[in-house]
Amino acid sequence: MTLYESYEDMPKINNLSQDDIFISDSTIRDGSQMPGIVMTREFKIKCYEYLHKIGIEKVEAFVFNKREIDAVKTMLDIGYECPVVTGWARAVPADIDKVLAVDGLHETGILMSVSDSHIFAKMRLSGRQQAEEKYLNALQYAVDHGLKTRAHLEDMTRADNPGFTYPLVKKILEIDPNCIIRICDTVGYGLPFEQFGEPYSVPSMVQSLKKIGAKNIETHIHDDYGLGAANSLSGYLAGANWTSVTFLGIGERAGNTGMEKILLFLADRVEGFKKYNLSCLTEFAHYMEKSIGIKLPSNKPVVGRNVFAHESGIHASGVLKNPFIYEAYPPELVGGERFVLLGDSSGLDSVKHKVEETMRELLNIDIKINKTDPRLKKIQDEIQSLYDNELRTSCISDEELVYYVEKYFLNRPIREGEEEVTF
Numbered sequence: 001m002t003l004y005e006s007y008e009d010m011p012k013i014n015n016l017s018q019d020d021i022f023i024s025d026s027t028i029r030d031g032s033q034m035p036g037i038v039m040t041r042e043f044k045i046k047c048y049e050y051l052h053k054i055g056i057e058k059v060e061a062f063v064f065n066k067r068e069i070d071a072v073k074t075m076l077d078i079g080y081e082c083p084v085v086t087g088w089a090r091a092v093p094a095d096i097d098k099v100l101a102v103d104g105l106h107e108t109g110i111l112m113s114v115s116d117s118h119i120f121a122k123m124r125l126s127g128r129q130q131a132e133e134k135y136l137n138a139l140q141y142a143v144d145h146g147l148k149t150r151a152h153l154e155d156m157t158r159a160d161n162p163g164f165t166y167p168l169v170k171k172i173l174e175i176d177p178n179c180i181i182r183i184c185d186t187v188g189y190g191l192p193f194e195q196f197g198e199p200y201s202v203p204s205m206v207q208s209l210k211k212i213g214a215k216n217i218e219t220h221i222h223d224d225y226g227l228g229a230a231n232s233l234s235g236y237l238a239g240a241n242w243t244s245v246t247f248l249g250i251g252e253r254a255g256n257t258g259m260e261k262i263l264l265f266l267a268d269r270v271e272g273f274k275k276y277n278l279s280c281l282t283e284f285a286h287y288m289e290k291s292i293g294i295k296l297p298s299n300k301p302v303v304g305r306n307v308f309a310h311e312s313g314i315h316a317s318g319v320l321k322n323p324f325i326y327e328a329y330p331p332e333l334v335g336g337e338r339f340v341l342l343g344d345s346s347g348l349d350s351v352k353h354k355v356e357e358t359m360r361e362l363l364n365i366d367i368k369i370n371k372t373d374p375r376l377k378k379i380q381d382e383i384q385s386l387y388d389n390e391l392r393t394s395c396i397s398d399e400e401l402v403y404y405v406e407k408y409f410l411n412r413p414i415r416e417g418e419e420e421v422t423f
């Protein structure tokens with residue numbers, strides 16, 4: 001018999017090794033394309049600092065205008081070993097020249113759209129043959145100028161991969177056997193299940209690329225169907241060594257795979273995976289919220305305000321006994337904080353916990369109250385009555401708790417008219 005009573009008791013996933021898989025950040029590249037946000041140079045540098053703290057291996061950035069170039073140069077001047085700063089180019093020598101013009105950039109992604117709608121309707125090329133020539137010429141140009149390369153196979157999950165993409169990849173690998181082959185799930189059509197095959201199955205695509213000799217395979221997934229993290233992980237499990245992500249999943253439309261989800265999965269569920277430091281994730285999320293004006297939903301996985309908030313009687317009482325009962329992982333792992341809220345579904349355990357907490361803050365001493373103390377029930381009844389007419393929709397604030405604690409536990413004289421106070 002196996003008892004699962006604590007985090008330590010839970011079996012870990014053990015077929016991924018931290019030595020074989022890496023994370024590439026696109027927050028300041030793909031993320032910057034999110035409608036409505038503007039990233040300043042200061043923001044980009046701060047992101048670079050956070051990525052360094054976490055231990056992310058690589059970051060990609062545009063270098064098309066002065067602001068972008070200045071930000072990249074500042075990162076290169078700071079010069080952390082990780083993340084390695086890399087560039088991004090369309091498949092034209094002029095773009096690759098822009099990467100080459102920045103001293104210290106040694107790698108570039110090259111955009112190679114592989115779906116027919118991108119080849120014909122977007123780029124207005126005469127056909128696949130012309131597209132292939134364009135891509136291989138650009139790749140050769142980058143290699144000839146000493147750059148490491150990534151082939152960004154745009155819209156691969158809607159492309160004729162056996163008919164076009166795989167033959168193209170064979171030729172790419174002839175030019176640069178170490179080229180990182182990026183599976184771009186550009187509109188989120190990818191699926192994390194092997195049985196669906198081409199052109200949707202991310203694990204099948206990874207396996208096909210391995211078969212034709214790709215040593216470095218990266219997934220880059222958009223979250224239109226909410227399958228971003230699942231697809232990135234399925235890529236790793238099938239043998240991809242990289243995934244490209246953005247912090248909080250920011251990006252165009254529904255965004256990209258959220259870095260924080262991948263980090264949490266690897267750090268918390270995979271055996272021996274210790275190389276990333278997640279303790280600044282919550283702080284990083286708040287920084288993003290504050291500085292680029294995005295609003296984090298309170299139920300956002302990993303960094304949302306509610307991830308460690310407990311209100312309902314059964315849940316709060318469980319967590320107060322042992323957090324393992326209703327929390328997936330300890331808040332400290334991601335720099336979060338557990339708190340109990342009092343609201344319409346709160347039980348006596350929560351009232352007791354909040355009263356003790358409030359008394360600790362008011363008097364600076366630890367006081368344990370017996371759960372059967374009738375004053376707790378009175379507070380609970382009073383709180384319930386606030387919700388009886390269904391007009392109150394918010395939780396009980398800290399100020400209100402002070403009022404109840406003073407009223408029932410600190411014998412504050414009731415002032416005239418106070419019974420009628422409502423919040």
Ligand SMILES: [Zn+2]
Nearest residue numbers: 030186220222
């Ligand atoms: Zn993208």
